[in-house]
Amino acid sequence: MNYQDNIVALATPSGAGAIAVVRISGQDAIVIADKVFRPVKHKDLLKQKTHTLHLGHIVDGAKVIDEVLVSLFKGPNSYTGENTVEISCHGSTYIQQQVIQLLLRNGCRMAQAGEFTLRAFLNGKLDLSQAEAVADLIASDNEASHQIAMQQMRGGFSNEIAQLRTELLNFASLIELELDFAEEDVAFADRAQFRELLDRIEKVLKRLIDSFATGNVIKNGIPVAIVGEPNVGKSTLLNALLNEERAIVSDIAGTTRDTIEDELVIGGIGFRFIDTAGIRDTQDVVESIGIRKTFEKMEQAQVVVYLIDNGQLILDNELQKVNLEIEKIRNQFPLKPLVIVGNKADKIDNGQIDAIKSQIPGMLFLSAKEGIGVEELKATLLSFVNTGALRNNETIVTNTRHYDSLLKALEEIQKVNYGLQMNLPSDLMAIDIREALYHFGEITGQVTNDELLGNIFANFCIGK
Structure with a gap:
């Protein structure tokens, strides 16, 4: 692919709107724009200053x-590092197409997905992790994912990796130098300082790797399965959480026969709630399929909310039955947070609530129909997310590619550390150091190939 030619694309979403922005980038971008642009004050576009409007x-x-x-950005002081022109026209789809087709006839070609950001990377305006953060920023749909993407786009993550790589590279140079003087048996690298560096790198890598669990759920949303017997109020609870009539509610047991999903942002974190079919023994074939799907959704969920009808709990033997169900869920999903919620709390008195609490410690009480206790449930769900790292502006890893490279880099660093402890020859340690440096370089883009770049930028939108 030729990345020296001139490209054009619609930078705003397709479809009609108030305005649309058509973006051109390339060495001759201003020359091409000048061919089709007639300024009202008869200016020569080629002679205008960068970062000006016409x-x-x-x-x-x-x-x-x-x-x-027309917005004018002269390279290298532009997003792509090349001459860039942005044409803000009226948002008619006809006008958009007429402008783009005119530019294609005058020396541009259509940009591929993410090609503007790819050129920014190739021209040194962004490193690879920052370029990927651009796509995450566009896709962010809540405060937390936006905050992480902004922090990474500003270079927080890549700066941390680059600093570790530079320090390791300095020691690697000394190790390599020792190999050149192997016969003289000279040691250039201070082994005590090197061990201290390796311990520090290992600590940072482990912290970044551990942050992926938080980053992944923040980026993709936290799936929460609402489960329980029929008619305990699961659909009513979903509607209360979303503050809209999303699920059908009726007094007929088994009304919900398939899973219903919707998203809600709580405290800047995205949660995906899944209303499931009621769990019970049934001969209904369709309802049985829904119940099977309920267990599948519990498997996929990060958190399980087990909903109980408080009115039923005060009946004989119901508490014992419910405790058995709770124990069954905990045994089947031992690693998942389980929130036990008693619905229809408005139907029982305080004495009955105290009696239930003594049998089921930690149980939340609410009335989904009346909206009582719903905020407390939201606060409980939010407590399962490690938002402390966000508040402290720590680096959080959200990208699977970065996570994989960090794991591989940690493995190599641990090999070097072991070699240092075992007093292994420098040439053996040098191999593992080179591998660690390679995996660091994969993250920031100092090590790339066309296939990797193709995979990353194929997920971008056209025009970015």
Whole structure:
């Protein structure tokens, strides 16, 4: 692929709108724009300063296509590092296509997905992890995912990796130098300082690797399965959480026969709630399929909310039966947080609530129908997410590719540390050091190949 030519794409979402932005990038971007742009004050676009705006018309010969505002960015002081022009036109789909087709006839080609950001990476405006953060920023749909993407795009993660790589590279140079003087048996690298560096790198890598568990759920949302017997109020609870009539509610047991999902942002964190079919013994074939799906969703969920009807709990033997069900869920999903919630709390008195609490410690009480206790449930769900790292502005890993490279780098660092403790020859340690440096370079893009870049930027939107 030729990355020296001139590209064009719509930078705003496709479809009609108030305005649309058509972006051009490349060595001749300003020259091409000048061919089709007629400024109202008869300025020569080629002689204008960078980062300036110009009002005029896009013309095709004698035909005026639209009145536009042209933004001028001269390389290297642009997003891509190349000459860049952004044409803000009216948002008619007809106008958009006319402008783009005119530019294609005058020396541009259509940009591929993510090609503007790819050129920014190739021209040294962003490293690879920052480029990936651009896509995450566009896709962010809650405060937490936005905050993480912004921190990574500003270089927080890549700066931390780059610093570790630089320090390791300095010691690697001394180790390599020792190999050149192997016959003289000279030691250039201070082994005590090297061990201290390796311990520090290992600690940082473990912290970053551990952060992926938090980062992954923040980026993709936390799935929460709402389970329980029929008619305990699961659909009513879902509606109360979302504050809308999302699920059908009725007094008929087994109304919900398939899973219903919707998302809600709590404290800046995205949660995906799954209303499931009621768990019971049934001969209904369709309902049985729904119950099977309930257990599948429990398997996939990060958190399970087990909903109970408080009115039923005060009946004889119901508490014992419910405790058996709770124990069964805990045994089947021992690693998942289980929130036990007693619904229809407005139907029982305080004495009955105290009696139930003594039998089921930690149980939450609410009334989904009346909206009582719903906020307490939201606070409990939020407590399962490690938001402390966000508040402290710590680096959080959200990218699977980065996570994989960090694991491989940690493995190599541990090999070097072991070699140092066993007093292994420098040439053996040098191999593992080179591998660790390679995996650090994979994260920031100092080590790349066309296939890797193709996979990363294929997920971008056209025009970015």
